[in-house]
Amino acid sequence: MDPSLFRYVWQHSRGEQIFLLLVILASLPFYWISLEVPKHIVNQAIQGGAFEGGKQTARLFEMSLALPDFLGGASWRIFDGLELTRVPFLFALSLWFLVLVLINGAFKYVINIRKGILGERMLRRLRFDLFSILMRFRPEDIAPLKPAEVAGMIKDEVDPIGGFIGDAFIQPIFLITQAGTALLFIMMQSPSLGLAALVVVLAQAIIIPILRREQIRLGRERQLASRQLAGRIGEAIETAPALHTFGATRYVEAEIGDRLGGLYRIRADLFRRKFAVKFLNNLLAQLTPFIFYAAGGYLALVGTVSIGSLVAVINAYKDLPAPINDLITWDQQRQDVQVKYEQVSAQFSPERLLPPANGKAAAIPPADTPIQLTSVSVQDARGVSLLDRLSLTLERPGHIALVGPAGAGRDILARIVGRQFLAYQGSVKIGEVEISAFSDLELSQILSFVGSDPLLSPGSIRDNILFAAQRRSPALGDISVLVSDNAQYKAFLEARRSGNPLVSADADWTDYQALGVAGPQDVDEAIRRALDAAGAFADINRFGVRGRFDDSHSDAFLERFVRARQVVRERLVSKGMSHLVDPFDPQLYNAGASVGENLLFGVPKGKKLHMDSLQRDTFVRSILEAEALLEPLIDFGLRVAEMAVETFAGLPPEHPVFERYSAIRPEDLPRFQEIVDSVHARGTTRALSSSARTRLLGAGLAYIEPRHRLGLVTEAFTARVLRARHSFRSHLPYQYSDEIEFYDPARYMRTAPVGDNILFGRISYGIANAPERVYALARGIVEELGLDKDIFALGLNFEVGKNGWQLQPAQRARIAIARALVANPQILVMENAFLAFSSTEAESLLHSVRNAMQGRTLIATLPSSEQAEGFDRVIEFDGPRIVTRDIVTLAQSA
Incomplete structure (x- = not known):
């Protein structure tokens, strides 16, 4: 960043600044004439100066051109003017004054609009330049930065700078020319009055800036305190789970309160100083009119100044305080903004930056160019050696294992080669090019890195994986x-x-060549290969099966899944597996679904009929009452509650038995315990409160016979539920029409997941391996009908959330590995990339990654040489030094 704000502004807005300067200069003649016209209105029209000697008419707007005497003194009349009587003469001058006011207003409008647009344009440039520079920070420079502080600087702290940029050059010129024109006009009417105005103006210009210095100092303190507050709040958000775990929220709240108190004191002092200076400034500004009225009036009485001139002076002075005050304010803003700019510039000016992506391109080294490390040393902040004068050649292509304890030289070497750490001494080159000399764009075509933190962004899985290929201009x-x-x-x-x-x-920024595909139509296939190598293919398919197609998919497209539903049903029957799935049949009670699901016989689309709130819905309760199901379901709920209280009391909330068997959430158990005790004491559920009965009804609606096994669902009960189902659908109010999509065996249900649409039923409980057998059959049919690619594509649309929080740690790690593989890098560096996996999973995944990187270079950190079997080279570390450079593995010796 240029350390000078004015130089930065001039460099990027010179043309617009010059244009505005020309507009200001063009406006001055009109402004001067507008100051002259009031004098003529008073002297010539009102007092009759133009009609002296008994004249009935006078000429207005007469225009002529005369040469000076030394050129002969000749003259030419350009316009004879208008011959007007006294009243029209007055109105014509007044109308001319109005026209001049409009012209001056138009000039100000154009100047202010262009200044504002210029300021916004330069603010956009400044923010982009800051972000662009931030993206060139070296990893060790960007790591200690607090995201909230940096984001606040780019978003908020430069905002006043942008507001000032449009005024940086034009505002002082505009204000000085306006004030100078008005002051010069006053002096030409009366030198003594002009001198008095000048003295007051100079007093304002000297005293006010001196008093405002303390404001500037307080403003700097406020900015720093606000930035630190934003950073601390960001830290509290990032560490919120730990704060809750250790009960430290009140302590942190007290700390934030202290910081807010300090910020309040600074702002209160600034507020007092600001309005004290404003009071003095207004006092000085009102002093000059007093002089004009007193001294000017006296001069008019003695005939030294005409009444018209005095009126013109007072009219001119009304335009004088505002520019002077604005000029003083501009100077304060200049100092304040310059400080802000210098602080921001210093924050974004590290000693070294990575090369810009649009800089001169370095030649991409061939795939067999070795990586050469020469005398590489690294020390941590305490001076402890992490690497000690390491010289090493890593031949390419080849698979290289860096072995040793975690935190030793193996990790820092992997990070250096992966360009995740550049604060080293010595040299690290790929061919003849220092690794720090590559731009991000150049290096991404050679090397990819996977660390222990997957670093996923909000968006879909597809977005996160394709992020590795978003580099084609x-x-x-x-x-x-x-x-x-x-x-x-x-x-x-x-x-x-x-x-x-x-x-x-x-x-379209996608680098299709790097993906190894011809165009957009083949992108999912490239992603599929990478996910398969990372062992995440099955996870993506599960996401797809649980996903929902949006409205952009046609009915013809969805009909293919209805066909799959029919084939699944036929195959289940032909293979003698029909008993493994309870289908959704309008005429049958589905044993694998809850009572509430059987009642609705559809998928809720809104909140009204959601299973968690079904028991509170008045229409549902009216149907249950009409079919004499309300009291039996409350009794069902009581039985479920008694079973849950007896069976699950004392178990931790995270125990899997809750999810599998209980219709009651762990946090609700104490309340149900109270309800059960109350019923036992009173002997009936009818004496319970309305809220307690509603809770029991909710538990009854969630009852699933094969799961809870209390023997409550009888043939008579199912017949009543089926009647209630029919009544529910027949009498559904109009306002509920968009709240549910009913099951229909012949139609695809957009509200339901893809898997539910294909299976269209519930897998039976209590039959060994039923889910595996059903899913295997359905998966084969999906592949047979060519639907697997559509389901896979839907799975790629799964939103991972901030930092991938919607995924399990192992899933995040697999997607990060797939992202690194998808663009087919020459070199893949993996530093502690297998921490989220068990030893068996890690071994399998490493084998898969090695297969995907055949013929290319893989550098991976591993805890022991036993796990490096089959690698071309094993380098073992003990602390900062290599203890074994080459271990011939069993695969090599064989």
């Missing part, structure tokens, strides 16, 4: 196409003026 496109799209063309021009990328992120 899209073509700008035909300019004629841009011109035909007015909004797109304007966006293009603004991006160019603001120094932002000319191609939108909505363009």
Whole structure:
């Protein structure tokens, strides 16, 4: 960043600044004339100066051009003017004054609009430049930064800088010319009055900035305190689970309160100082009118100054305090903004930066170019050696294992080769190019890195994996196409003026060549190969089976899944497996579904009929009452509660038995214990409170006979539920029509997951290996009908959440490995990438990754040489030093 704000602004907005300067200069003649006109209105029209000697008419707007005497003194009349009587003469001058006011207003409008747009454009450029520089920070420089503080700096702290940028050059010029013009006009009417105005103006210009220095100091303190507060709040959010675990929330709240108190004191002092200075400034500004009215009035009485001139002076002075005050304010803003800019510039000016992506491209080394480390040393912040004068050549291609205890030289070496750490002494080269000299774009074509932290971004699995291939610079496109799209063309021009990328992120940035595919239609296949190598293919399929197709898919597309449903049913029957699935049949009670699900016989689309709130819905309760099911279901709920209280009391909430067998959540057990005790004491559920009966009804609606096995569902009961199902659907109110999608064997249900649509039933409980057998059959039919790719694509749409929190740790790790593999790097560095897996899973995954990296370079950190069997080279570390450079593995000796 340029350390000078004004140099930065001038460098990027010179043309616009010059244009605005020309507009200001063009406005001055009109401003001067507007100051003259009031004098003529008073002297010539009102007092009759133009009609002296008994004249009935006078000429207005007469224009002539005369040469000076030394050129002959000739003159030419350009316009004879208007011959007007006194009243029209007055109105014409007044109308001329109004026109001049409008012209001056138009000039101010144009200047202010262009200044504002210039400021916003430069703010956009400044924010982008800061972010662009941030992306070039070395890993060790960016690691200690607090995200909340840095985001606050780019978003909030530079905002006042952007507001000032439009005023940086133009505002002082505009204000000085306006104030100078008004002051010069006053002096030409009366030197003594002009001198008095000048003295007051100079007093304002000297005293006020001195008093405002303390404001600037307090402003700096406020900025620093606000930034530190934002950083601490960000830390508290990141460590919230630990705060809750150790009960430290009150302590942190007290700390935040202390910081807020300090910030309040700074802001209160700033508030007092600000309005004290404002009071003094207004006092000085009102002193000059007093002089004009007293001294000017006296001069008018003695005839030294005409009444018109005095009126013109007072009219001119009304335009003088505002520019002077604005100029003082501008100077304060200049100092304040300069400090802010210097602080931001210093924060974004580390000693060394990575090369820019658009810089001069380095030649990409061939795939067999070795990695050469020469005298590489690393020390931590305490001075402890992590690597000690390491010189090493890593031949390529080849699979290299770095073995040793965690935290030793093996880890730091992997991070250096993966360019995750550059604060080393010595040299690390790929061919003839130092690894720190590659831009991100260049290095990404050679090397990929996977660490212990998967670093997933919010978005779908597909987005996260394809992130590794979002590096192809899209073509700008035909300019004629841009011109035909007015909004797109304007966006293009603004991006160019603001120094932002000319191609939108909505363009296609995917590097299909790196993915090894011809185009967008083959991208999912490339992702599939990478996920298969990372062992995540089955997980993605599960996400797809649980996913839902959105409204963009046609009915014809979805009919293929209805066909799969029919084939599954036929195969279950033909293979003698029909007893493994209870189908959704409108005429039958589904034993594998809850009572509530049997009642609705559909998938809730909204909150009204959601299973968690079904027992509270008035329409549902009216149907249950009409079919004499309300009291039996409350009794069902009591039996379920008694069973849960007796069976699950004392078990930890996370115990899997709750999820598998209980219709009651662990946190609700104490309340159900109270209800059970109350019923036992009173002998009936009818004496319970309304809320207690509702709870029992909810437990009764959640009852599933094969799961809970209390023998409550009889043939008579199922017949009543089926009648209630029919009544529910027949009498469904209009306002409920968008709340549920009913099961229909002949139609695809968009609200239901894909798996439910294909299976269209519930797998029977209590039959050994039933789920595995059913899923294997369904999976074969899906592949047979060519639906597997659609399900896989739907699984890729699964949203991973912030930092991948929607995924299990092992799933996050697998997706990170797939992301590293998808773009087919020459070199893959894996540093502690298998920590989320068991030893068996890690061994299997490593074998799969090695197969995917055949013929290329793989560098992986492993805890022991036994796990490195089959590697081309094993390098063993003991602390910062290598103890064994080459171990011939069993595979090599064989």
